[in-house]
Amino acid sequence: MSVHVMTAKEVARKVIQKESFFILDVRNEDAFQDWKVEGDNIQHLNVPYFDLLDGVEEILPQLPQDKEIVVVCAKEGSSIMVADMLSEAGLTVSYLQGGMKAWSEYLEPVKAGDLKDGGELYQFVRIGKGCLSYMVVSNGEAAIIDATRMTDVYLDFAREKGLKITHVFDTHLHADHISGGRAIAETTGAVYWLPPKDAEEVTFSYEPLEEGKGVTIGRTTLAIQPLYSPGHTVGSTSFIVDDAYLLSGDILFIDSIGRPDLAGLAQDWIGDLRETLYKRFKELSNDLIVLPAHFMIIEELNEDGSVSEKLGTLFEKNHGLNIEDEVEFRELVTGNLPPQPNAYQEIRQTNMGKIAPDEEQQREMEIGPNRCAVR
Amino acid sequence: MKANKVLDAKGLACPMPIVKTKKAMNELESGQVLEIHATDKGAKADLAAWTKSGGHELLDQAEEGNVLKFWIKKG
Structure with a gap:
């Protein structure tokens, strides 16, 4: 469907207002385990982008129908790639602009x-x-x-x-x-x-x-x-x-x-x-x-x-x-x-x-x- | 270390180093070695994790100036 850009500021507002949303974090597992976007009502799924290069079909059943999905990676490059793939598969998703780097600096x-x-x-x-x-x-x-x-x-x-x-x-x-x-x-x-x-x-x-x-x-x-x-x-x-x-x-x-x-x-x-x-x-x-x-x-x-x-x-x-x-x-x-x-x-x-x-x-x-x- | 193929991924940002590595790997036979040069620091952890998940073997890695070098044996 389409891909939206979400700024670190927008994500911060969601966290503060305890909004419910879904994060698909496409960094490697160690990076995800070490540190991630946290919030009271955030649901996470971690699948490294390099496991999705052949397609996102396998993870589609794990993504919610009724929640906003934000794709997150270290700097944003990989999250854009995955967000584009999800969009082609018919989903509407956002990616975190600037990735965890921007999140860390906001x-x-x-x-x-x-x-x-x-x-x-x-x-x-x-x-x-x-x-x-x-x-x-x-x-x-x-x-x-x-x-x-x-x-x-x-x-x-x-x-x-x-x-x-x-x-x-x-x-x-x-x-x-x-x-x-x-x-x-x-x-x-x-x-x-x-x-x-x-x-x-x-x-x-x-x-x-x-x-x-x-x-x-x-x-x-x-x-x-x-x-x-x-x-x-x-x-x-x-x-x-x-x-x-x-x-x-x-x-x-x-x-x-x-x-x-x-x-x-x-x-x-x-x-x-x-x-x-x-x-x-x-x-x-x-x-x-x-x-x-x-x-x-x-x-x-x-x-x-x-x-x-x-x-x-x-x-x-x-x-x-x-x-x-x-x-x-x-x-x-x-x-x-x-x-x-x-x-x-x-x-x-x-x-x-x-x-x-x-x-x-x-x-x-x-x-x-x-x-x-x-x- | 002797490599069957050298991939220059210098100056490329994530996810391109791995996208290109995967492509280059597809052209190799099992047991052959790919040498990768990258400058994206994130490539270090990601290439190691990708190698593992793809059933390949990271034989060695080195840092020369700001260039990261990796040698991966195809599984």
Whole structure:
């Protein structure tokens, strides 16, 4: 019948609205097992495109009559080929424009909250990879936290809203994705802040992010208070924004907690991780809205696509915050770690400025899920 | 390694390296070896998986600069 193009944005809307649809993923089995488009009401079928070169007849009985079918592959080439074949067989199907590459790079901006001075807090949901970044907006100025390498998204967003980006932060040296923080700071003239303990080997200059140093965004006093919270990395720093939001970086997530091994020192940092989660965060107000730098499973998304929860609720429901026994805690965060993110060492080197891969290489390095958490 | 045929799939994007490999394989006899040159990084995992599912044997692979080379024996 016919072939339609579906953008990553359209797929993201479907996932957020929990729409029911069918994905025919034509990547090889390993790639599919490792990472795929996930959603509450998505049905998947994985048949590699190279098994369909002689025709799609064999899989026709496995395709639904009453559901939208989206063909997905790594970059889009193979999905177009398969979609064309299905169309010739009489079906109406779509393919994901740009494939999993585009899915990995798509950011959905969601308003996460209002600030007391009339400002706003936006969350950029990288739905395909589970990364969350933030823009704090007040009186014509903006701060960006944990930016991805898709810097145009933030720059365009700020331009549309007439905002001047004045500060850029990374809560820690990321191991799962390439930071866009330095590039944004260079483009806009903003100050780039990094926790000094994570930045000992970086090749560029930065402003050391330390507890007690408040930053003001806009003309009114919007304090971004750094809170030293080691454990995922030795420098990991959280922010309390407007006394209402806790940007918890990769230390505390909605349904999981940070893993301590990606910078190589799991054993040393377990104690730090526990101290941060069980003492430092415990002393904070239960009413703070936790805004993490990742989500791990699609169930962590709220109705509007945002990812947030009250700190008090997390202390009740997040398993990782409720392990009284230290030995058991140690076992959770070291004994059962998921595989490390793809190319995480190279990603760290890139974020330190030690290597400068081109865009295509950066893309390849970031393939797959983020895997920064343990449950 | 000695190949009976060399396929140049450099500069081609997925799915073409495998489409061409399959075609080239059809022209070979069982036991003969096809050497493939490709630049699409995805070809690495896909050719290995295709070789397996097609009952062929991936004898060897190499990376020379940005060119990926594969030697596949027809099953």
